[in-house]
Amino acid sequence: MMESLFDFAQIKALLAREDFNICFDGMHGVAGPYAKEVFLNKLGVPAEQLMRCDVLPDFGKGHPDPNLTYAADLVKHMGVFDAEKKDAPAFGAACDGDADRNMILGKNFFVTPSDSVAIIVAHHKRIPYLSKGITGAARSMPTSAALDNVCAEMGLPLYETPTGWKFFGNLLDANKISVCGEESFGTGSGHVREKDGLWAVICWLQILADMNKDKPIGELVHVEHIVKDFWKTYGRNYYRRYDYEGLETEHAVKIFERLAIHMQEFTSKAEGNSSVNFQYEDPIDGSVTKNQ
Structure with a gap:
């Protein structure tokens, strides 16, 4: 399928x-065999450029979550926190x-999931599957603007x-959107109606391949260049997420009840100019989701 969605010849030239x-980094999950087929067999990537692509039932005793914490070996190898590397x-x-789910990195550079999906849409004409036009896009409420x-x-x-892929699914089924994403490292499109980590990775390679097709050796357009040019064009959005782990349900409920009481006070604070108790009415089935 991937060969029908992308220009593998152009990507192979980049590689x-x-x-x-x-x-x-396959993180010892099911992406490994697919990555080997695509990158090694189809695109000619040397085997040493793939890590942890053997599937293990216990994920090598690791946590297969593609983020800066659990993909620490990849992050270190990419020099994300070491500009001297x-x-x-x-x-x-x-x-x-x-x-x-997927995480995208450049040399000494981390791409936030929110920026990643936005950049895919911004450069969709470089991606054969999306090049004829897209109907719309969607993001989850916690994802940046x-x-x-x-x-x-x-x-x-x-x-x-709201958070939850089912909301994207309704929009994809109705052809209201062509691309969607969330800050929890999920990106997808109508090709499978689901999150597809490898698809997002190849989208980035396709964008890089197209932007570098006429660039001489030594003048490579890097991931960092693409993201910073994106910020110059569309602005840079910041967001913050707090995860409370091991919290009793009753305590969590009390926190949100207190937030609801003081919601209006937040609008006068220096930190922001609005506060929202998010509510969503699904444009496809009319269902209503409250208290996000």
């Missing part, structure tokens, strides 16, 4: 450049245990949904 190499690969990526900025500039419908 053959002497100034471009990658590191893909000059031998870092040009491109890095990881997929989680069931291959539906980077995608909103792109859709506004391109005149595309933008849907903000």
